[in-house]
Amino acid sequence: MTSQSPAQSTAVSARRQEDQADRPIILYYVPDLAVRQGRRSIALCGQPVAYDQQATSKGLTGGKGIICPMCDLEREQLGRRYRDPDKPIYPLAVSLGLQGLIEQEAGLTVCELADRTGLDSRELNQGIKEGNMPIDQMESLAHACGTDLTEALSWIDARRKAIETIRCEDHER
Numbered sequence: 001m002t003s004q005s006p007a008q009s010t011a012v013s014a015r016r017q018e019d020q021a022d023r024p025i026i027l028y029y030v031p032d033l034a035v036r037q038g039r040r041s042i043a044l045c046g047q048p049v050a051y052d053q054q055a056t057s058k059g060l061t062g063g064k065g066i067i068c069p070m071c072d073l074e075r076e077q078l079g080r081r082y083r084d085p086d087k088p089i090y091p092l093a094v095s096l097g098l099q100g101l102i103e104q105e106a107g108l109t110v111c112e113l114a115d116r117t118g119l120d121s122r123e124l125n126q127g128i129k130e131g132n133m134p135i136d137q138m139e140s141l142a143h144a145c146g147t148d149l150t151e152a153l154s155w156i157d158a159r160r161k162a163i164e165t166i167r168c169e170d171h172e173r
């Protein structure tokens with residue numbers, strides 16, 4: 001049996017755009033929960049995106065949509081990073097654990113969390129993506145998610161185990 005990838009599930013979202021009828025519609029990978037009209041999030045490639053239902057469905061069905069190449073690349077690399085035995089597990093686990101806490105437990109996007117904490121959304125996103133976050137910042141992030149550091153660390157630990165399992169299975173194959 002193969003474990004499910006610990007990667008976050010993603011949906012596509014087109015950026016709000018004005019009167020560009022002839023241009024292709026760029027679709028970005030955003031967290032699943034960001035797919036609600038007007039909801040702001042940060043795409044896999046780091047681009048801030050506000051979900052625009054109309055543009056997204058046009059991009060998906062009208063044959064005019066193009067997946068953002070940077071998002072695509074990022075998604076592919078992410079998948080490889082989990083399985084690469086040379087990549088250290090801890091930063092990856094921190095990254096995935098914090099994303100889980102923010103999105104699945106608190107139901108927030110990184111942009112919305114940044115608003116709550118007064119942090120810069122791009123910086124916050126960068127720290128989460130790299131799994132590089134000082135413990136006091138992690139604690140205030142957990143509080144902004146309505147929980148505490150212990151809970152944040154248990155998310156991280158769960159992701160660490162998931163990555164270890166996947167690598168173990170790969171190794172035995």
Ligand SMILES: [Zn+2]
Nearest residue numbers: 045068070071
């Ligand atoms: Zn992108």
